[in-house]
Amino acid sequence: MKLFVDSKLVSPYAASAFVALKAKELVFELDVLDLCASEQTNAKYSEFSITGRVPCLMDKDFSLSESSAIAEYLEEYYPGTNLYPKDIFLRARARQIQAWLRSDLMALRRDRPTEVMFCNSVKKPLTPEGETAAQKLIHVASTLLIHGGANLFGAWSIADVDLSVMLNRLILHSDSVPENLIAYAKNQWQQPALQEWVNFGRPN
Numbered sequence: 001m002k003l004f005v006d007s008k009l010v011s012p013y014a015a016s017a018f019v020a021l022k023a024k025e026l027v028f029e030l031d032v033l034d035l036c037a038s039e040q041t042n043a044k045y046s047e048f049s050i051t052g053r054v055p056c057l058m059d060k061d062f063s064l065s066e067s068s069a070i071a072e073y074l075e076e077y078y079p080g081t082n083l084y085p086k087d088i089f090l091r092a093r094a095r096q097i098q099a100w101l102r103s104d105l106m107a108l109r110r111d112r113p114t115e116v117m118f119c120n121s122v123k124k125p126l127t128p129e130g131e132t133a134a135q136k137l138i139h140v141a142s143t144l145l146i147h148g149g150a151n152l153f154g155a156w157s158i159a160d161v162d163l164s165v166m167l168n169r170l171i172l173h174s175d176s177v178p179e180n181l182i183a184y185a186k187n188q189w190q191q192p193a194l195q196e197w198v199n200f201g202r203p204n
C-alpha cells in the first residue's frame with residue numbers, strides 16, 4: 001500500500017489520510033510528489049490518481065484520491081479503529097464537517113497556510129475576510145463542542161483531525177481562539193499519528 005503526498009508534507013489533506021491509515025494500523029509507504037515542480041501533473045500519476053492531486057492512495061491495483069474518500073474507503077474495507085461514528089446521524093455529521101472544512105473558509109486557508117504547523121512559518125495579521133472566516137470557524141467549532149467532550153462525537157473520529165488542524169492554523173499563529181477550543185485542538189494534536197506527521201523532516 002502506498003500513500004502519495006506532497007514533498008513538503010504540508011498538505012492537511014495528506015495529513016488526514018496519513019492519520020486514517022495509521023488509525024487502521026495498515027502498513028504503507030509514503031511516496032512524495034514535488035507540487036512546486038508540478039509532478040502531480042505527470043502522465044503516470046494523472047493516470048492512476050485521475051484528478052492529479054494529493055493525497056492519493058494506492059491499495060494493490062486500486063487507487064483513490066480525495067482524503068475524505070480515502071477515509072471512507074478505509075473504514076468500509078478494513079477493520080480496526082473506527083474512523084467514523086457508528087451512529088448513522090453522527091456519521092453523517094462527521095461527513096458534513098469534513099466536506100465543509102474542505103470547501104469553505106478559503107480566506108482563512110489563504111491567510112493561515114498549514115506551514116505554520118509544520119514549518120513554524122508565521123504570517124501577517126488576518127485580512128478582514130480571514131477574520132470573518134476565523135469567526136465562522138470558531139462559531140461552528142463552539143457549536144459542535146458545546147458538550148465539552150474531548151472529541152466531536154464521543155469517540156475519536158477522523159473529523160477531529162480535520163477540525164483540530166483547521167483550528168491550529170489560528171492557534172499556532174497566536175490568533176484569538178476561545179480556551180475550550182484551544183484545549184480541544186491541543187489534545188487532538190498530541191495524537192501519536194498526527195505527531196508523527198508533524199515531526200517528519202521537511203525540506204526547506
Ligand SMILES: N[C@@H](CCC(=O)N[C@@H](CS)C(=O)NCC(=O)O)C(=O)O
Pocket residue numbers: 006010011012013014035040052053054055065066067068102
Ligand atoms: N479535497 C481534496 C483537496 C486536495 C488538495 O487540495 N490537494 C492539493 C495539495 S494540499 C494539491 O494536490 N494541489 C495540487 C493541484 O491541485 O494541482 C482532498 O481532501 O484530498
